[in-house]
Amino acid sequence: MNILVCISKSPDTTSKIAFTDGNTKFDENGVQYIVNPYDEWYALVRALELKETIGGNVTIITVGNAADESIIRKALAIGADNAVRIDAEPTDAFFVASQIAEYAKKNNFDLVLTGKETINYNGSQVAGMIAEFLDVPFASQASKLDVNGTTLTLEQEIVGGLQIVEVSTPAVVSCAKGMAEQRIPNMRGIMAARTKPLEVIAPSAVDVYTSFESYSLPDAKKACKMIDPSNMAELVDLLHNEAKVI
Amino acid sequence: MKALVYINTNHFAAKASFEAVTYAKKLGGEVTVVAYGKAAGAEALGAYGANKVLVDSSINDADNQQITRLVASAVEATGAEVVIFSHDLVAKAVAPRLSVRLKAGLVSGAIALPETGNGFTCKVNVFSGKAFGNVAVKTAVKIISLLPNSIQPENVGGTATVEAFNGNVGAAAIKVMDTKKPEGSIPLPEADLVVSAGRGLKGPENWGIVEDLANVLGAATACSRPVADIGWRPHHEHVGQTGVAIRPNLYIAAGISGAIQHLAGVNGSKVIVVINSDSEAPFFKAADYGIVGDAFEVLPKLTEALKNFKNAN
Numbered sequence: 001m002n003i004l005v006c007i008s009k010s011p012d013t014t015s016k017i018a019f020t021d022g023n024t025k026f027d028e029n030g031v032q033y034i035v036n037p038y039d040e041w042y043a044l045v046r047a048l049e050l051k052e053t054i055g056g057n058v059t060i061i062t063v064g065n066a067a068d069e070s071i072i073r074k075a076l077a078i079g080a081d082n083a084v085r086i087d088a089e090p091t092d093a094f095f096v097a098s099q100i101a102e103y104a105k106k107n108n109f110d111l112v113l114t115g116k117e118t119i120n121y122n123g124s125q126v127a128g129m130i131a132e133f134l135d136v137p138f139a140s141q142a143s144k145l146d147v148n149g150t151t152l153t154l155e156q157e158i159v160g161g162l163q164i165v166e167v168s169t170p171a172v173v174s175c176a177k178g179m180a181e182q183r184i185p186n187m188r189g190i191m192a193a194r195t196k197p198l199e200v201i202a203p204s205a206v207d208v209y210t211s212f213e214s215y216s217l218p219d220a221k222k223a224c225k226m227i228d229p230s231n232m233a234e235l236v237d238l239l240h241n242e243a244k245v246i
Numbered sequence: 247m248k249a250l251v252y253i254n255t256n257h258f259a260a261k262a263s264f265e266a267v268t269y270a271k272k273l274g275g276e277v278t279v280v281a282y283g284k285a286a287g288a289e290a291l292g293a294y295g296a297n298k299v300l301v302d303s304s305i306n307d308a309d310n311q312q313i314t315r316l317v318a319s320a321v322e323a324t325g326a327e328v329v330i331f332s333h334d335l336v337a338k339a340v341a342p343r344l345s346v347r348l349k350a351g352l353v354s355g356a357i358a359l360p361e362t363g364n365g366f367t368c369k370v371n372v373f374s375g376k377a378f379g380n381v382a383v384k385t386a387v388k389i390i391s392l393l394p395n396s397i398q399p400e401n402v403g404g405t406a407t408v409e410a411f412n413g414n415v416g417a418a419a420i421k422v423m424d425t426k427k428p429e430g431s432i433p434l435p436e437a438d439l440v441v442s443a444g445r446g447l448k449g450p451e452n453w454g455i456v457e458d459l460a461n462v463l464g465a466a467t468a469c470s471r472p473v474a475d476i477g478w479r480p481h482h483e484h485v486g487q488t489g490v491a492i493r494p495n496l497y498i499a500a501g502i503s504g505a506i507q508h509l510a511g512v513n514g515s516k517v518i519v520v521i522n523s524d525s526e527a528p529f530f531k532a533a534d535y536g537i538v539g540d541a542f543e544v545l546p547k548l549t550e551a552l553k554n555f556k557n558a559n
Contacts, residue, residue, distance in 0.1 A: 013487070013506055017376045037488075093352070094345060119374050119487065119510075123354040128310070128342030137419035138310055140339040143481075153423075159334055159435070161427030161482060167420045177488040178481070209351035213367055213380045218513075224520070224530050229539030232551035235519070238535060240555065243517045245496040246439070246463070 001056035001147060001169075003047045004109040005080065006100055006130070008090070009064060009071045010036040010120045019215045026120075026215070035071045038115025040078070041182040042175035046145055047113055048079045049180060054147060057081050059109075063090040063099050069198070076193035077185035083196065088203035091211065093121070097129030098206040104134060110169040111152070116141045116176040124174070131172035139167055143178030247362075248275040250326035251296070252317050254336055255283035255306070262332040262436050264294045264399035269392055270330050271295025271402065272359055280320035282308055282415070285408050292406030294399055300324075300411035309420035310339035316413030318347050321387065323411070333391040334435065341391045350387035357396040357514075360388075374487060374510035393514075394435050395493045434483065437466035440494045440515075442485060444470035446501015446522065446541050450478035455545040456500065462552045468492070470502045486511035498548075500541040504529020521545070 011017075011031045018027040035044075047058045060075045061084040062068060072083045086099040104112055112134075114127040124140070131138035143162070144155035150169045155162055157176060185193075227235050239246045249270035253263045258281070270277045271294065278298045279291055285301040300320055305312065317340065321329060329344065331337035333355050345352040353360075357378070358369040365382055368390060372379040434440065441460040447453065453467075460467045467483060474484035485492050487507040493514030500521040502508060509532055512518065520533035521544050530536045537544055 011373075013374075013510075017373045019377070093342070093354070097342070097346070121372055121379075122374060122491075123352075124338040125342040125345070125352060125354050128339055129346050131311075132314065132343040132346035138339055138343065139420065140310070141335060157335060157482070158425070158427065159336075159433050161425065163422055163426070164424040165420050165422050207349075207385075209345070209349075209383070209385050210353070211382050211384070213382045215372070215380070216378045218376075218378070221532060222534070224533040224536040226536050226538065229537050229544050230547070232544070232547040233554070235535060235537070235548065236551045236555045239496065239517070239519070243496070243534065245517045246552075246555075 001050060001054055001110045002108065003050065003056060003058050004104055004107070004112045005039070005044045005047045005058060005060045006112065006114040006126065007039040007044065007060050007062050007071065007075055008036045008118045009033040009062070009068050010118050013119065017217070023214050023216060033068070033071060035074055036115050036118045038117060038119070038175060040075065042177065042179035043113040043115050044075055044078060044080065045180035045183050046175060048183070050147055059084060061086070061100055061103060063088055063096045063203070065089060072198060073193045074185065076196045077189040078183050079189060081196065083198045085198065085200050086203050087200050092209065093123050093125035094129060094209040095206055097126045097133065099203050100126070101130045101133030102204055103201065104130065112172045114172070114174045116174045127172050127174040134170070134172065136170045136172060137167045138172045139165060140174045141176045142173050143176050145173060145175070145179060247273040247327045248325060249273050249277050249328045249330055250317070250320055250324055251277065251279045251330045252313070252340070253279050253281045253291070254334070255281060258287040258290055260436065261399065262334065262394045263291065265394065265397050266330050266332045266392055267291050267294040267296050268399045269359065269397050270328070271400070273328055275327070278320065278324045278326065279406065280317060280411065280413070282313070282316060282413065288408045289405045292404045293401050295402050296406040299406045299408045301408060302411050302413040302415065304412070305415060307418070307422060308415060309418045310336070310343060311419055312415035313340045314343040314347055315415045317344055319413045320411065321348060327387060329387065329389045331389070331391040333393045337391045341389055345389055348387050348389070349385060350389050351383035351385040352389040352391065353381050353383060354391050355393050356390045357393050359397070360390070371514065375491065375513040376510070393493065395438070395495070432466040434466050434468055434485070434490050435492055437492070437494050439463050439465035439496045440468050440492060441465045441498045442468035442470070442502060443473070443500045443541070444502030445472050452542070453479070455542065455549070459498070459545055459549045459552070462549050462556065470508055499529060500545055502529060503527045504532060
């Protein structure tokens with residue numbers, strides 16, 4: 001099975017979130033970038049597990065500049081066979097999806113996997129857009145994925161429950177918790193990653209659909225009001241009269 | 247602006263649907279709703295400002311490719327300039343597809359009405375709720391996926407006309423084999439009030455005091471990640487970075503320390519109450535009201551105090 005796994009960089013979950021240039025740019029000062037956890041833990045690891053059981057090839061793809069090669073090497077160290085970097089700033093989801101879809105169209109993948117969202121923009125957009133570009137089915141937020149020939153069996157989150165679905169390849173699947181367990185790259189993987197093929201491709205021109213004009217931070221939280229555990233009537237009173245939520 | 251709202255099948259009476267239609271109404275133009283399946287109850291959306299509801303009753307279940315075709319047909323039929331979804335699991339699959347199909351920019355997870363004075367920009371949550379972004383949409387048709395609990399539904403009176411509609415949806419590519427859905431509970435992302443508990447509860451057999459409080463409040467129940475992972479509670483109750491992100495009016499958390507990954511799923515809540523025996527628990531920094539105490543004593547007392555309050559009001 002020929003699998004394409006889309007990976008994105010995201011700031012480490014403990015990063016301080018701040019903005020520069022009149023609040024128009026994310027402040028990267030001191031920020032450690034990681035492979036977006038949903039892409040790494042679920043999409044990439046499940047792709048590797050499938051390859052280990054049924055054979056095939058796992059290609060990773062990202063849209064980013066040369067500095068993002070550290071996350072590519074990490075993904076290769078975990079076990080991907082080869083990597084593709086579209087050499088461009090990932091300006092919005094539509095731009096990223098256009099670039100990846102163009103590569104995917106030319107290279108006949110059976111399965112395209114992504115994480116369910118990135119932890120910085122939380123848009124859940126790229127996978128669905130790729131599916132529409134390729135005109136193939138899209139199973140979103142899958143927590144289980146099994147393959148039998150050209151049939152995929154998936155467990156998918158639906159509002160307040162779960163659904164088991166079947167779909168034929170080629171297909172796009174976005175991956176959520178439950179799909180696989182995180183893998184830590186070992187020394188052999190890290191060494192092997194240095195020599196695995198990494199193809200750098202120039203982006204193609206696409207129309208700009210959306211752009212982030214500015215950012216802001218939430219108002220500083222007021223100090224927490226402490227209430228005596230024996231006086232729950234006071235809490236109820238505050239929730240009713242002060243917070244007005246009950 | 248002329249708006250089209252997609253409503254999930256059989257969701258004509260859902261709060262998230264009222265929010266999406268109210269949002270559309272506030273854009274100032276004609277409001278059309280599109281849905282599939284049964285048409286019963288669709289006219290009620292008129293109360294929130296819908297002029298017309300288009301229903302394709304030829305299908306009872308649809309995959310995201312079919313829904314994309316349905317909405318695209320409705321955009322063509324109505325000339326809508328803005329398409330609105332409630333930001334749920336269906337929208338997360340359909341809205342991106344529609345963006346490509348209609349060449350329309352998508353705002354994913356909007357939390358406010360657009361600013362239209364100079365172009366079209368819309369506020370969204372980014373960095374797992376730790377910041378906001380203003381997204382400018384540059385295309386003629388715009389798609390907005392609205393986070394639940396971002397706007398107050400407004401009943402403006404009136405009824406909508408319901409019309410049969412052929413969405414030319416084609417065949418389904420995704421075959422549903424089985425559905426596991428608990429009946430009757432309040433869907434977590436739509437809940438106004440949420441009572442949540444973590445490992446501090448010591449075991450699944452102790453959840454009665456959480457449910458008692460939720461029942462008195464009319465709240466949904468939720469839990470932290472470790473509790474779902476060890477199987478004390480079902481996974482769909484898990485709120486946080488890897489679980490469901492919620493933004494209720496009131497979030498009561500008992501026996502949850504408040505790790506950054508948990509906060510990422512709840513920091514959009516309007517009011518947070520934290521109950522924890524450890525006064526150093528990081529959750530108190532994100533809370534509006536805090537109680538340092540044993541959840542086994544505090545929760546029943548809070549339930550009692552709420553019962554008294556409900557009886558008196």
